Amino acid sequence: MPNKIWRVVDLLDWTSQYFQQNAIPNPRLDAEVLLGHLLGKSRLQLYLDFEMPVFQENLTPFRELIKKRIARTPVSYLTNQKEFMSLEFYVDERVFIPRPETEQLVETILTTQINTSQRLLELGTGSGVIATILAVHQPEWDITATDLSEDALAVAKKNAETHACTAQIKFLSGDLFEPVKAIDLNGETQFDWIVCNPPYIKKTESENLSPDVRDYEPEIALFAGDDGLAVIRRLIAEAPEYLAPNGKLILEIGDTQADAVRTLINAEPAYRSPKLIKDYAEKERIVLASVS
Ligand SMILES: C[S@@+](CC[C@H](N)C(=O)[O-])C[C@H]1O[C@@H](n2cnc3c(N)ncnc32)[C@H](O)[C@@H]1O
Incomplete structure (x- = not known):
């Protein structure tokens, strides 16, 4: 210059x-x-x-x-800011940068079930955007948010504090359902909603990612085994044990994963037929599966 x-x-x-x-x-x-x-x-x-x-x-x-x-440091890590559903969130290299596609996941929850008190579990909360936005929009809901990364949970707690919802969200650390199991030894806790935007990229696709993503965002937030389904497969198999009658599992998935995810859900007798929801680019990116 x-x-x-x-x-x-x-x-x-x-x-x-x-x-x-x-x-x-x-x-x-x-x-x-x-x-x-x-x-x-x-x-x-x-x-x-x-x-x-x-x-x-x-x-x-x-x-x-x-x-x-x-x-190629992402702009959001340089400004420590990312807007999500019109609210400002703190982000840094400890967390995945929230994407606009995920707003549709949250909107689907808010338009499917409004006002009645719900128990909701978010797995892999990252910066805490999903749990925090839901808490802001539904102050009566009882929300639990988990992550395997302690670093991510520190950011999620900071965001919940900024938006005055720490009292409404219980943060737990651990692998998928493990932390819920750990505080509920009798297996009585059941949720009306289980929500997750999981890692879903194939490890083999790492080289095709933009350097902003590949070199800066946490690996644990991006990759899920050789077929990208390692976490989704576990979520589909384990969620029914934690869902209340008529409870719903809702996931964001990769834009080529709809058929594989539909097959996985149809193979689990606990679920009714899943609903696949398209994003604005007409790709099936959200899956909603209810239990009886
Ligand atoms: C794609 S990011 C989503 C973050 C945030 N929910 C969002 O939508 O912006 C996935 C998150 O899942 C967490 N994660 C990955 N594997 C996990 C596991 N086995 N158990 C719990 N959390 C996990 C990662 O640390 C990361 O924060």
Whole structure:
């Protein structure tokens, strides 16, 4: 970045061009989000302050952000922020960055069952977005959220605290249903909902992932064995033991996994026929299976 008086507009133009030359996928957007983050301004405010000079005290950290983005650090890890269903969440490299597709999973729950008090278990909560949004929208629900990663749980608790729902969510650490079993020795705990956005990428597909994902997001959040179904298979087999009568298992799945997941559910006598829900790109990405 040459030495000169930089205005907001010059910085945005220079940075987006530099990002473009380095094959960063959304060069202009990333430049705006990073500069806005550094200056404490929204993207709209940046446009209103186009002519404003940016001084050395901000240029030095901005250069650092540019370098990290060129090294493919995801923007959300640089800003420590990700919006999910219109709420702001803290994220860092300890957690998977919530994706817009997952909003549809939450919306499906909220539109399937509204208002009556529900017991809900979220497995693999990561940054805690699903559990927190459900708690915010349904203050009467009794929510338990788990993760195998203690690091992720620390982030999830921080987000629940920010959105004032720590009293409503019980956080447990451990492998899938193990932590629930551990606090419920008589096997009496049953949930109306079991929700999970599991890891579902084939280990063999690692090389095809974008470096932003492959090199930065937690491996444990991404990969599930050679066929990508290792966690989903266990969830489908183990969930009925923890579901109340008419309880529902709802999962996000990969865009090529619908047939395999349908077959797995149909092979478990505890479930009725599953419902596969399409995303906005017409791919079956959510599976909803009820028990009798
Ligand atoms: C794809 S991320 C989803 C995170 C968050 N729920 C979301 O939708 O943004 C999967 C999460 O499952 C957790 N996980 C992976 N294997 C697990 C297991 N066997 N038991 C519990 N959690 C697991 C990972 O640590 C990660 O936080």
